[in-house]
Amino acid sequence: MSTVESQLLQQISVTEEKPQHSKRNVGLVLVGLTGGAAIGLSIIAAPFVAPALRKVCLPYVPATTQQVNNVLRALKGRTGTLVDLGSGDGRIVVAAAKAAKLSGVGVELNPWLVWYSRWLAWRKGVSSSTSFMTHDLWKLNLQQYKNVVIFGVEEMMPDLESKLLQELTADGCVVACRFPLPTWQPIAVFGEGIDTVWLYRRPNDYAVDKRKDHESFVDNR
Numbered sequence: 001m002s003t004v005e006s007q008l009l010q011q012i013s014v015t016e017e018k019p020q021h022s023k024r025n026v027g028l029v030l031v032g033l034t035g036g037a038a039i040g041l042s043i044i045a046a047p048f049v050a051p052a053l054r055k056v057c058l059p060y061v062p063a064t065t066q067q068v069n070n071v072l073r074a075l076k077g078r079t080g081t082l083v084d085l086g087s088g089d090g091r092i093v094v095a096a097a098k099a100a101k102l103s104g105v106g107v108e109l110n111p112w113l114v115w116y117s118r119w120l121a122w123r124k125g126v127s128s129s130t131s132f133m134t135h136d137l138w139k140l141n142l143q144q145y146k147n148v149v150i151f152g153v154e155e156m157m158p159d160l161e162s163k164l165l166q167e168l169t170a171d172g173c174v175v176a177c178r179f180p181l182p183t184w185q186p187i188a189v190f191g192e193g194i195d196t197v198w199l200y201r202r203p204n205d206y207a208v209d210k211r212k213d214h215e216s217f218v219d220n221r
């Protein structure tokens with residue numbers, strides 16, 4: 001083979017290698033982007049999946065408009081602070097602050113929902129009378145709240161009833177959405193079907209000195 005021929009062959013092999021390199025680079029970038037997107041999505045989705053892995057699965061299901069209206073009917077004339085246990089996107093706390101002028105706290109495990117709730121409160125002009133915390137509802141002492149709202153699941157209601165019995169003050173009330181407390185008698189019921197809301201007062205026959213240590217709930221979860 002002449003020198004010219006071998007130089008030509010070298011040039012051809014160099015020009016043939018280039019597209020292979022760039023193809024490999026595009027492939028690597030695509031793998032990187034896909035992997036990055038998958039990791040990003042997992043980070044966002046994890047707090048939504050986490051409640052399903054707990055002893056009692058309490059998933060994110062936002063209250064319907066009718067349900068929120070029934071909660072507001074139940075809270076009519078109430079004063080003092082409100083807490084929504086598992087506040088989701090903050091719609092109940094925000095609605096109560098706007099319509100019933102109740103200062104409210106939302107307690108929610110999912111930090112994305114907590115940040116969204118803060119934004120919603122700001123957008124609706126009630127950020128000064130509301131607050132949202134990333135916290136486990138079972139580890140929150142309810143003594144300081146006069147109005148406790150819960151949109152829970154059936155399996156958690158017996159434990160929640162015990163917690164309320166120990167922590168709710170005599171003038172406190174409970175508003176339960178969709179699932180009632182198992183043994184307390186409601187003083188009023190609003191709406192029907194999946195939008196039903198029950199209003200309760202703490203039973204009178206339970207003396208404050210019978211309260212057990214709040215810590216028992218902390219250990220159970």
Ligand SMILES: C[S@@+](CC[C@H](N)C(=O)[O-])C[C@H]1O[C@@H](n2cnc3c(N)ncnc32)[C@H](O)[C@@H]1O
Pocket residue numbers: 051058059060061062063084085086087088089090091092107108109110113135136137138151152
């Ligand atoms: C059925 S949703 C109710 C949302 C909101 N209260 C509403 O009515 O639109 C229940 C919420 O409780 C939250 N959650 C589940 N377990 C929790 C826990 N241990 N502590 C605080 N929040 C919890 C879930 O992330 C979910 O957003």
